[in-house]
Amino acid sequence: MSERIRILCIATMFPNPRMPVHAQFVKQRLDALSGKVDLIVVSPIPWFPGERYFARYANRSQIAAQSDANAYPTYFPKFFSIPAVLKPLEGVFLAFALRRFIATHGLEGRIDVLDCHLAFPEGFAGALLARMIGKPYVVTLRGHDINDLPRFPVRIRQVLFALRHSARYFGVARALVDGAIRLGAPADKGYASTNGVDTARFRPTPKMDARTALGLRTDRRYMLSVSHLVPRKGVDILLRAHAMLRAAGHTDLCFIVVGQGGEEGDCEADLRALATELGIAEHVVWAGAVLNSDLHAWYSAADVFCLASEKEGWPNVVLEAMACATPVVAHRTWGVPEIITGPDLGILVDAREPAPFAHAIGMALENDWDPARLRGYALENTWDKVADGLLTHFESIVRPAQKAGVRSDKRTQAQP
DSSP: OOOOOEEEEEOSSSOBTTBTTTTHHHHHHHHHHTTTSEEEEEOOEEEOTTGGGSTTTGGGGGSOSEEOSSSSOEEOOEEEOOTTTTGGGHHHHHHHHHHHHHHHTTOTTOOSEEEESSIIIIIHHHHHHHHHHTOOEEEEEOSHHHHTGGGSHHHHHHHHHHHHHSSEEEESSHHHHHHHHHHTOOGGGEEEOOOOBOTTTSOOOOHHHHHHHHTOOTTSEEEEEESOSSGGGOHHHHHHHHHHHHHTTOTTEEEEEEOOOBTTBOOHHHHHHHHHHHTOGGGEEEEEOOOGGGHHHHHHHOSEEEEOOSOOSSOHHHHHHHHTTOOEEEEOOTTHHHHOOSTTTEEEESSOSHHHHHHHHHHHHHSOOOHHHHHHHHHTSBHHHHHHHHHHHHHHHHHHHHHHHHHHHHHHHHOO
16 A cells, blocks of 8 residues: 655645634645545744734734644744735745745655645745745635736736646636636646535534524524625625515515624624614624534524625535525525536526525525435535545646656666
8 A cells, every 4th residue: 555645735724713713614625635645734824023013913923833623733833924015925925934834844855745725825835835845736726816816917927827837726616727727827737626515514403493502583584694794795785685575575584694704804893784774683693603513503594595705716605505405595606606506406696786686585485495405415515525536636646756756766776
């Protein structure tokens, strides 16, 4: 049996003590992969002098440098980063911080491949680091790096540099791979590797049982949103749609909002004010941040899950809802149509506006959904299946290089 492949994962998006519910989809992919390869996860934390004077960044210093909470070593080293001002140089600063980390932790010669979980800054940093240590690297596109960064000329050039020099790159949706190719990335290196879902964690609970456990009324119907409370997630659109539905006769409909502000900001106060303005405040449940392990109850309690995001790569919340046998109404953007592939799985909304969402949610509430079909679809898209596919890619990258190295050593030894 061959030795396990050794992977150094670089992921600025990863849960940490400061943000325990952040980027669970990265952690769940790595959790599944860790049973098949040897992983070390490095989740670099941006740092700049005087950050403690800014409320948004002050508690970064409270994050421990290492965590034993996962099945694999997890580190949170600092790297120099000044938001906005020096953002284009972030990949360079990160590369040198990672080089120092490898040297400090004695990882020279103990890495087969670098696994970069965004094209920027991780991907560009990985491209520079790979040249320093002589190892291949892969990049995962998650959405922002392709659907947002093209408006930043320097950063998108760095993204394309990273993709062109990678061993291969993955998009969590085929739409992201196609988008990268349109920008100039090599087509022969791009592969779709979607996100998955933990079907043991996300499981159906009888609706009334879930509502009782959460303190919700059992004589109401509920629409649900799970997201950071930032403008691009469109919770304001859903609040307006909710108001329209109630005005149209859905007087038993309530709206559950799960989430809190994120790195991009926090618009919860504005959303609460909007709910009051619309006259629906008493019919909105503000659940706050919910641990990933507890989300299944909220999905199960809902009659329909709603997603009005402006941009998404492969939103895990869609599969999580399906795994709990809850139908989905979502904006048709990037990878979302690759998840909701038919009318038996959910409803896609073309226009990101309140009226079309209200119409689609109303249809979803009246539709006779098949819970077994929704759950069965999720069971076809598990994280373990994703990890198996990634392992095949890593073996294709690493094994030929290892064999070539062995042959080279033998030739050297045979010389007089």
